[in-house]
Structures are given as C-alpha cells and as structure tokens.
Amino acid sequence: MILVVDVGNTRIKAAVFEGATLFEIFVFSKMELQKNIENILEKFQNVTDLVISSVGDVEKQSFLDFKKVLKVHFISHEDSFPFHNCYATPKTLGIDRMVLASGATIQFPKQNRLVIDAGTCITYDFIDEKDNYLGGAIAPGLRLRYEALHNYTAKLPLLSFQSPEDFIGNSTSESIHSGVVNGFVYEIDGFIDEYKARYPNFIIILTGGDTDFLAKRLKNTIFANSNFLLESLNQTFQYKIKND
Ligand SMILES: Nc1ncnc2c1ncn2[C@@H]1O[C@H](COP(=O)(O)OP(=O)(O)OP(=O)(O)O)[C@@H](O)[C@H]1O
Ligand SMILES: CC(C)(CO)[C@@H](O)C(=O)NCCC(=O)O
Ligand SMILES: [K+]
Numbered sequence: 001m002i003l004v005v006d007v008g009n010t011r012i013k014a015a016v017f018e019g020a021t022l023f024e025i026f027v028f029s030k031m032e033l034q035k036n037i038e039n040i041l042e043k044f045q046n047v048t049d050l051v052i053s054s055v056g057d058v059e060k061q062s063f064l065d066f067k068k069v070l071k072v073h074f075i076s077h078e079d080s081f082p083f084h085n086c087y088a089t090p091k092t093l094g095i096d097r098m099v100l101a102s103g104a105t106i107q108f109p110k111q112n113r114l115v116i117d118a119g120t121c122i123t124y125d126f127i128d129e130k131d132n133y134l135g136g137a138i139a140p141g142l143r144l145r146y147e148a149l150h151n152y153t154a155k156l157p158l159l160s161f162q163s164p165e166d167f168i169g170n171s172t173s174e175s176i177h178s179g180v181v182n183g184f185v186y187e188i189d190g191f192i193d194e195y196k197a198r199y200p201n202f203i204i205i206l207t208g209g210d211t212d213f214l215a216k217r218l219k220n221t222i223f224a225n226s227n228f229l230l231e232s233l234n235q236t237f238q239y240k241i242k243n244d
Helices: 030-043 061-068 095-107 142-151 172-198 211-215 228-243
Strands: 002-007 012-018 021-028 049-054 071-074 113-118 121-127 132-140 203-207
Touching (some): 002 030, 002 228, 012 030, 012 228, 021 030, 021 228, 030 061, 049 095, 049 228, 095 121, 095 132, 095 203, 095 228, 113 172, 132 142, 142 172
Parallel strands (some): 002 049, 049 071, 113 203
Antiparallel strands (some): 002 012, 012 021
C-alpha cells in the first residue's frame, strides 16, 4: 500500500492506495501534518511507501521523520514523467501541475487534454495528443478573490462563498458575489472557448477544492473529479518506479 500526500497552499490532502484502488482520503491542515500521518499509518499498517507532492511551505523534515518506518519519496522535477515538457522554464513549473499533467497523459491517452485545477489558485494545463505539455495559466482561486477584495480595500467585507442572485448585484455583498463567482465562471468558460478556437478536440478534466461548485455552472462538458490530483500522484509514482 502507498500513502500519497498532496501539500497545497491551503490544505493537505492524503490518500491510501493499493494498486489503482483508493481506500480512503484525508484532508487536514499543515499544523496537524505529523499527527495525521501517524494516525493513517496506524490505521493502514501495510503502507510501505510515502509519496509527496508539495507546492506548500511544509518542512521536508516533517516527512523525513517517517523514514524509520517506510520509504519516503518526494516527487521532483528530476523524476521521469510521461510527457515532454515544453515549458520555457521547466524548473519553475509547479510539481502539482506536473503531477496533473502525468495523470491526464496516463488516464486519457492519445488525445488533447486540458486540466483545470480550481484550488487556492486556479491553474490550466494543456497536454496535446502527442504528449507535449504546453503550459497554461495561473490565476487567483475563488476563495483568494474574496480575500483579495477584503485585504486590499478599506470598505469591502470578507464574505464566504455564496451563489449570486443575478449578475447585476444590487448590494455590496451581491456585487461582490457576482464579481467573484460570476467572474470566475465567465473566465473559465472564456478560457475554454480560446482553447476550442485553437484545438477542435480536447477533453477537460476539472479538479481542486472548487470542483463541485464549478461542475454545475460551466457551460462546457467536463470530467469533474476532485480526487484527480491524488489519483495522478499514485499514477506518477507507479510510472516513476517503472521508468527510473
Ligand atoms: N474546507 C475548505 N477549506 C478551504 N477551502 C475550501 C474548503 N472547501 C472548499 N474549499 C474551496 O477550495 C479552494 C481551495 O482549494 P484546495 O483545497 O484544493 O486548495 P489547496 O489545498 O491550496 O490545494 P492546491 O494548492 O492544490 O490548490 C478554495 O477556493 C475554496 O473555495
Ligand atoms: C500555481 C501553483 C501555486 C498552483 O498550486 C503551483 O503550481 C506553483 O507554485 N507553481 C509554480 C509556478 C508555475 O507553475 O509556473
Ligand atoms: K491549484
């Protein structure tokens, strides 16, 4: 069994796999990292490998402490990946984006793929049918937009996500919800339309913390899977051990 851990900028997500089978998912904060991993290992005593993809600011040492009991692997730019990286600055490409691109390449062979990860940031990643990773886009995620409005103005309150009544907001809160939520959805649909103008066929995979909310609202057909990064991490690791 392997334990995969995705360290994002907001939360940590972990999952236990045996082959392709996902047993359980865990979500926790950085503060509770070690305690949670200990609990997972207590529950799943057959875990032999810990596989980490991190874009967050968690100390490597927090994971290295587990070296006494299992093998610890940090997915890094030096690993083998199933795509050709055409990014002009491959070393600065986020490991989470590389893992998503691997998952898309492995799960959806021989086709153009667009991966949209709506997390702390929203990222777009495009891998063409010849398995060239081309790049994409990075923008603030949904929650970050609410926070930015509040943090960088004097008068705007910090609101929690709420579906806007209409695109014409008739109060401060409705204006904020419309700007953030409708703006987010229009932006994503707009990006997808740009990709469509360049590539007649591609599949769209949607993942990240805002998957369920977005899946209902986008006009395009998508594969919505909030566990796609965890599944891709498992597949990236299987690919790495076969190819290293
Ligand atoms: N319990 C929660 N805590 C924080 N964000 C949540 C929660 N539930 C849903 N969300 C939504 O998920 C988004 C954050 O996504 P996610 O948790 O995937 O981010 P993350 O942990 O930083 O991961 P990544 O760095 O991979 O984006 C926010 O925009 C927020 O609207
Ligand atoms: C964009 C984020 C923050 C998304 O999690 C992460 O992939 C990252 O830190 N990327 C580095 C920059 C890049 O991907 O080009
Ligand atoms: K993200």
